[in-house]
Amino acid sequence: MFVEELKRIFRRPRNLIILGLIALVPILLGVVVRFASHGGPRGGGPAFFAEITQNAIFLPLAALASMETLILPLAASIIAGDSVAGDAANGSLRYLLVRRVSRSRIIHAKIVAALVYTLALSLVIAAVGLGAGSILFPHHQVVTLSGLSISFVHGVIEALLAALVVGASIFSVTMVGIAVSTFTSSSLAATSIAVTVAIASEVLDAIPQLEKIRPILLSNYWSAFINIFRSPVLTGPIYKDLLEQLGWMAVFYLLAVFNFSQRDITA
Amino acid sequence: MTSVIEVDGLTKRLGAQRAVDGVSFSVSQGSVFGFLGPNGAGKTTTIRIIVGLIYPDAGSFSLLGEHKSSRLHRVLPRVGSFIEGPGYVPYLSARQNLDRFLAAEGVHRRGRAPLIANALEAVGLEMVMDKPVGRYSLGMRQRLGLAQALLGDRDLYILDEPTNGLDPSGMREVRRLIGELASLGKTVFISTHLLSEAEQICSHVAFMSQGRLIKTGELGELRSGYPQRLRVVGSPIGRLRALMGPSARSEGSSVLVDCDPKDGPQLLKSLLADGIEVSEFSWITPSLEDIFIAEVGEGFDVR
Numbered sequence: 001m002f003v004e005e006l007k008r009i010f011r012r013p014r015n016l017i018i019l020g021l022i023a024l025v026p027i028l029l030g031v032v033v034r035f036a037s038h039g040g041p042r043g044g045g046p047a048f049f050a051e052i053t054q055n056a057i058f059l060p061l062a063a064l065a066s067m068e069t070l071i072l073p074l075a076a077s078i079i080a081g082d083s084v085a086g087d088a089a090n091g092s093l094r095y096l097l098v099r100r101v102s103r104s105r106i107i108h109a110k111i112v113a114a115l116v117y118t119l120a121l122s123l124v125i126a127a128v129g130l131g132a133g134s135i136l137f138p139h140h141q142v143v144t145l146s147g148l149s150i151s152f153v154h155g156v157i158e159a160l161l162a163a164l165v166v167g168a169s170i171f172s173v174t175m176v177g178i179a180v181s182t183f184t185s186s187s188l189a190a191t192s193i194a195v196t197v198a199i200a201s202e203v204l205d206a207i208p209q210l211e212k213i214r215p216i217l218l219s220n221y222w223s224a225f226i227n228i229f230r231s232p233v234l235t236g237p238i239y240k241d242l243l244e245q246l247g248w249m250a251v252f253y254l255l256a257v258f259n260f261s262q263r264d265i266t267a
Numbered sequence: 268m269t270s271v272i273e274v275d276g277l278t279k280r281l282g283a284q285r286a287v288d289g290v291s292f293s294v295s296q297g298s299v300f301g302f303l304g305p306n307g308a309g310k311t312t313t314i315r316i317i318v319g320l321i322y323p324d325a326g327s328f329s330l331l332g333e334h335k336s337s338r339l340h341r342v343l344p345r346v347g348s349f350i351e352g353p354g355y356v357p358y359l360s361a362r363q364n365l366d367r368f369l370a371a372e373g374v375h376r377r378g379r380a381p382l383i384a385n386a387l388e389a390v391g392l393e394m395v396m397d398k399p400v401g402r403y404s405l406g407m408r409q410r411l412g413l414a415q416a417l418l419g420d421r422d423l424y425i426l427d428e429p430t431n432g433l434d435p436s437g438m439r440e441v442r443r444l445i446g447e448l449a450s451l452g453k454t455v456f457i458s459t460h461l462l463s464e465a466e467q468i469c470s471h472v473a474f475m476s477q478g479r480l481i482k483t484g485e486l487g488e489l490r491s492g493y494p495q496r497l498r499v500v501g502s503p504i505g506r507l508r509a510l511m512g513p514s515a516r517s518e519g520s521s522v523l524v525d526c527d528p529k530d531g532p533q534l535l536k537s538l539l540a541d542g543i544e545v546s547e548f549s550w551i552t553p554s555l556e557d558i559f560i561a562e563v564g565e566g567f568d569v570r
Contacts, residue, residue: 004370012358091354092364095415098318098350099372100343106371264321266281 001105005113009079015117018075019124025071026063026129033059034136047226056139057155060129061229064122064166068222072166073173073198076118080177081191083110084260088185088267097265107260111178111253118174119167126163130156148231158228165225169241172218172248173198179256185267215240218248269296271423271454272317276326279312286312288478289326294456294471299449301465301486302458303559304475310458311351313475314427318348331423344372347421349429353412357401361392361411364400368415386414389444405432413441424448426457430464442468466555476563486555493553493561494525499538500547507543521547 009015033052047065051058084107087093096106133139142155150158177194184190201219204210214220221241227234272294279287287309294300302310315321317330319339327334331342355364362383369379387393390410395403400411409432416424426445430438445455445468459465465472466486473483482489500521501507508515508522511534515524526534528550535548553561 001371004367007363008356008359008367011363087356090356091352092356092367093354094315094320094350095348095354095368096371097320098343098346098348099368100340101371102340262322264281265315266321 001101001109002112005109006116009113009117015079018078019121022067022071022075022121023124023128025067026059026125027132029063029066030059030129030132030136047223048229052133053137055142055152055155056130056133056137057142057152057159059133059137060126060159061162061226063125063129064163064225065223067125068166068169069202069219070199072118072121072170074195075121076114076170076174077177077191077194077198078187079117080114080174081181081189081194082187083114083178084181084256085184085187085190086181088265089187091267093267094265103261104257107178107182107257111175111256114174114178115171118170119164122163122167122170123160126159130159144231145226145229146231150231158233162225162228165228165238165241166222168245169222169225172245172252175249175252175256179252179259182256182260182263216244216247218244220244270294270329271296271331272300272456273329274313274317274326275328277313277316277323277328278325279316279321279323281312285478287316287323290475290478290480291326292473292480292483294454296454297449297452298471299445299455299457299469301469301472302456302475303460303462303465303472303555304563305460307477308460308475309478310475311427312478314350314425314456314458318343318346318350318425320350344419345422347416347418347424349412349416349424349426351427352431353408353415355400355408355411358399360397361387361400361403361414362396364411365415365418369418374419382418386417389417390414391440406434406437409433410437413444417444421453423454423456426455428459429457430459430461438464462554462556462559472555474559474562482562489558490553493558495528496551496553497524497526497531497534498522498547498549498551499524499545501538501543501545503543506541507538510538510541510543523551 030052048058048061049066052062084093087096097103139152141149141151143149173194176197177190180193181187181190198219201217205214205217205219221237221244224237224241227237270293274293275291277287277290278285290309290313302313304310312321316323317328319336322336330339331345333339333342356367359367365383365386366379369382374382384393387396390413392407392410392414395407400408403411413429416426430441433441442464445457448455457465457469469486471483471485472489474481498521499507499511504517504520504522508517511522511524515522531550535545538545
């Protein structure tokens with residue numbers, strides 16, 4: 001069932017176009033920085049933006065940082081919102097259920113497949129960014145944020161790790177989308193709600209007076225992946241990020257599984 | 268005879284409306300059971316309960332001997348279902364859609380291709396099996412839905428409005444398919460609001476109206492409970508009508524009257540004796556539509 005769900009996601013032209021467009025971002029970013037800005041960007045912009053011209057490793061990292069706040073949550077929400085609601089709307093959900101496929105198996109397959117797609121989004125950015133960066137920028141030893149040098153291969157591994165952390169940071173948004181998707185036959189409604197939750201979290205995160213509730217906001221540790229590029233790696237914020245994602249995921253996982261197991265399939 | 272579907276006092280409320288209200292009936296193995304009623308009578312809701320898509324508020328049911336909704340997955344592999352139209356992923360082809368259902372069911376990859384080919388051939392879609400279903404016409408999608416129900420060898424076929432959206436030849440094909448399934452000893456439970464269609468294929472029927480079951484039984488037995496109608500064509504028609512009694516009524520050149528078949532020979536003799544030139548003397552069996560209207564009343568969506 002999981003494989004079938006993955007096929008459903010990756011055979012959908014819309015989802016492939018999303019992946020394609022997302023893959024274009026690091027290429028465009030690299031080309032613009034390489035050819036359109038003389039002397040490279042000076043300060044400002046998302047994390048690692050100023051370092052892009054120094055090393056190929058920084059292009060995927062800058063791309064991840066710039067897309068983590070809106071484009072990645074949006075792309076993940078589209079797939080998550082469609083996961084159950086899409087099948088309910090087109091009627092294929094009822095035909096899965098009358099073919100001895102248990103509700104538990106269906107919802108778990110959909111959850112895992114949507115999480116895999118979420119990870120694929122950040123990994124595509126990292127892979128394309130590394131490829132484009134290697135063509136456009138130097139690829140020698142990398143100077144980390146702590147000022148120490150690491151080998152290029154070490155840098156590639158850390159960039160891929162950063163992509164995994166960024167992908168995992170969006171898991172909460174994906175799970176919100178799936179949970180909402182079990183309540184409706186409208187993919188658009190489920191997607192909109194998941195995106196709204198993500199944006200609301202970022203807005204609340206930016207309000208100083210709400211500092212006390214920050215630790216429970218799903219976007220609070222989204223920039224934690226930057227700490228991978230410290231020597232040694234600063235694991236604390238990364239663990240906090242993953243733990244927070246787990247908390248949000250647990251709540252919405254239970255909501256999704258409970259509602260899907262009880263819900264009347266009338267669509 | 269063994270029952271493959273047993274429903275007892277089934278009740279389901281959808282919103283403020285009681286969609287199914289204390290419905291009880293039984294479907295015998297090997298029968299072609301027509302579940303009849305107008306749109307909104309509660310047929311689809313009942314079917315959804317039987318296959319485990321929605322949960323009843325009250326009452327019980329069993330499907331192929333299984334009583335619990337949570338254990339229906341044990342018997343569902345023996346059931347082919349078509350419920351309220353086709354369900355498909357529009358950007359996948361017919362072959363990919365059917366493959367998805369079989370894979371989810373746990374059928375091995377090598378076993379899927381022949382099952383898919385047979386089902387698509389049965390509904391005449393084998394030539395377009397690799398075209399995305401989103402580009403299919405309404406009738407083609409309906410056929411795909413039927414192909415999905417026909418995947419594999421099942422003991423029971425539950426078909427909810429299977430001829431919706433089909434042209435007359437498509438409807439005839441579906442009737443032929445159902446006849447073939449019945450001849451193989453399969454049980455077919457078909458829900459429809461088309462009484463003429465049901466009359467041609469069903470051995471048993473149940474009438475639904477406003478969430479309630481009005482009547483159920485073997486079609487022949489139901490018919491025997493209703494008066495036969497005598498149709499006589501003769502002249503002079505005025506005198507013929509007068510001789511046939513006060514309940515007789517004219518319809519074109521013929522006179523119709525409800526009467527007991529055993530009184531027929533005597534009536535014919537008296538008509539001839541009175542000098543009526545009789546050119547036709549025949550019995551009309553009550554149609555399913557006549558029976559339904561007698562039981563449920565007018566206002567049925569008959570086509």
